[in-house]
Amino acid sequence: MRESEIIGLFLKHLKRQGDLPLGDDAGAIRLGNEWLVATNDMLVRKTDVPDMMTPEQVGFKAVTMNVSDVAAMGAKPVGFLFSLGVPRDVGRDYLESIAEGIERALEFYDVPVLSADTNEADDLIIDGVALGVAERPLTRSGAKPGDLVCVTGDLGRALAGYLVWRKGLEVLEKTRKALYEKFLEPKARVREGIKLSGIASSAIDVSDGLAKELHLLAGMSGVKIELSSESLPIREEVLEVAGLVGRNPFELALSSGEEFELVFTVEPEKAPSLDFDFSVIGRVEEGSAVYIDGKPLPPLGWEHMEHMNVY
Amino acid sequence: MRESEIIGLFLKHLKRQGDLPLGDDAGAIRLGNEWLVATNDMLVRKTDVPDMMTPEQVGFKAVTMNVSDVAAMGAKPVGFLFSLGVPRDVGRDYLESIAEGIERALEFYDVPVLSADTNEADDLIIDGVALGVAERPLTRSGAKPGDLVCVTGDLGRALAGYLVWRKGLEVLEKTRKALYEKFLEPKARVREGIKLSGIASSAIDVSDGLAKELHLLAGMSGVKIELSSESLPIREEVLEVAGLVGRNPFELALSSGEEFELVFTVEPEKAPSLDFDFSVIGRVEEGSAVYIDGKPLPPLGWEHMEHMNVY
Numbered sequence A, B: 001m002r003e004s005e006i007i008g009l010f011l012k013h014l015k016r017q018g019d020l021p022l023g024d025d026a027g028a029i030r031l032g033n034e035w036l037v038a039t040n041d042m043l044v045r046k047t048d049v050p051d052m053m054t055p056e057q058v059g060f061k062a063v064t065m066n067v068s069d070v071a072a073m074g075a076k077p078v079g080f081l082f083s084l085g086v087p088r089d090v091g092r093d094y095l096e097s098i099a100e101g102i103e104r105a106l107e108f109y110d111v112p113v114l115s116a117d118t119n120e121a122d123d124l125i126i127d128g129v130a131l132g133v134a135e136r137p138l139t140r141s142g143a144k145p146g147d148l149v150c151v152t153g154d155l156g157r158a159l160a161g162y163l164v165w166r167k168g169l170e171v172l173e174k175t176r177k178a179l180y181e182k183f184l185e186p187k188a189r190v191r192e193g194i195k196l197s198g199i200a201s202s203a204i205d206v207s208d209g210l211a212k213e214l215h216l217l218a219g220m221s222g223v224k225i226e227l228s229s230e231s232l233p234i235r236e237e238v239l240e241v242a243g244l245v246g247r248n249p250f251e252l253a254l255s256s257g258e259e260f261e262l263v264f265t266v267e268p269e270k271a272p273s274l275d276f277d278f279s280v281i282g283r284v285e286e287g288s289a290v291y292i293d294g295k296p297l298p299p300l301g302w303e304h305m306e307h308m309n310v311y
Helices: A003-013 A055-072 A092-109 A157-167 A173-184 A190-196 A210-221 A236-245 A249-255 A302-307 B003-013 B055-072 B092-109 B157-167 B173-184 B190-196 B210-221 B236-245 B249-255 B302-307
Strands: A027-031 A034-044 A076-086 A113-120 A125-134 A148-152 A202-205 A224-227 A262-266 A278-285 A290-292 B027-031 B034-044 B076-086 B113-120 B125-134 B148-152 B202-205 B224-227 B262-266 B278-285 B290-292
Touching (some): A055 A202, A076 A092, A076 A190, A076 B027, A125 B034, A157 A249, A173 A236, A190 A262, A202 A210, A210 A249, B055 B076, B157 B249, B210 B262
Parallel strands (some): A224 A290
Antiparallel strands (some): A076 A125, A224 A278, B034 B125
């Protein structure tokens, strides 16, 4: 069974959900005047971790991927939990480095660990959970016609870094460094998420590629999104790799996953109060689906790219 | 590496902890006037699930083991999260039954699911997380000399049920039913935990056997615990199995794990305000370690029992 089928099977049975229905970056319940948001993400080494990642980077990423979902809800992260599945052949040094990576991430995001568990398993697994608190949770369903579509940071470096590694592309050390930083040690946009809470109309983090996230946002908000390819924030290192592999750089930017940038929608008059850098990449309109430069944009993502033999 | 070594390794590195140090049934942080408690527990089919358990029972238990840790903190469960590791050879029917078991438990405990994730893995894994809210969290470190030592329900049925199954013991259908109910579908003591919050001085749930839990409680509270074997709540079905396998029934009651009863300490004058059934099984005194009928009690548990070839 595919992951999406398994999720569908469980959603059919799990009727008792929180104060927000399942389907956002995190779940949420009201606690007094605030909202508690909670999310979990299981990392399995065999399928989720490129060989070249150090165990410290693996530990760091297990925290980042969960904290990013809390940030996408406009919440301040307040706690992290994790379970470790440990195969017999994993040694002490490897585990110790994972612990160091987790601790470094907890310091970086200023989040305490609340609980941890370990168990023997056939795969190395880190199942992380992040908790956060928000005055008002940001969802994927609040985008309104007239809103701007925006994104933090830049797009495409994670996938470009993967291609450099996988295809052994020869690039300048400076280029490799800029790409690997995002490919191997992406950071969650915590400060931006908290700021967006009172201002944005919707948000989502880029886990599976911008195109897929925008399709989710448009679908859950019941709107159409119009992107402008010229506005996509793409760094020259991504252009360089696109040239080397003979691909369209926009395609790399639209399908690159695990970027952990925040995509959000905001009323034009509210945008100036955001005190961090971001790019306006499009507009929300009446209708449905996602368009780029006036043409329909397919939900490109990792799976799609694999199908297209980009890897 | 043993689980305890792995935990030690991580504790060495994880300096950024919650408002209670790690080491209780759950972690905790202050949220406004309340405390948020959070706990996680990974269930791996190969090592944690007897073959005879139905997938629905597996799903139910994944919720119970986490909710029980929240109850042991004197907290009301407010949310459940889970990650599923799914091997390729696990079919749709098995997964659907797990979903049904999880939903039945969520209804039983009146807890919503806040987030779920799934991933391909070599083992079938359910990593559950329970969140709870308490005015004042109960810890393992608050037992004081003079307190009564108490336990909810009865002890030993989980292990006796395991022995009936594993050794194919011939018992009456009534006996089997009473034992399997506890062995295969133990329930967490949620109502009792909430009530204990303002009244008990310490609490812990029986996950690894009463003797082990009392050693933890005595050690973390810096006290001595004196048990009276005659006061242990042991049902006749456990006596019957003890006779069949030629073991001391007290030993079964003291080492039976995954009972999910709550052990707690309470000042004698506060005990009458508890509006549920429980047994007084001993006293807290000045000193250290655990004694039964005046003799030192070893920290018997599943591991110990295996060593003694009880299984």
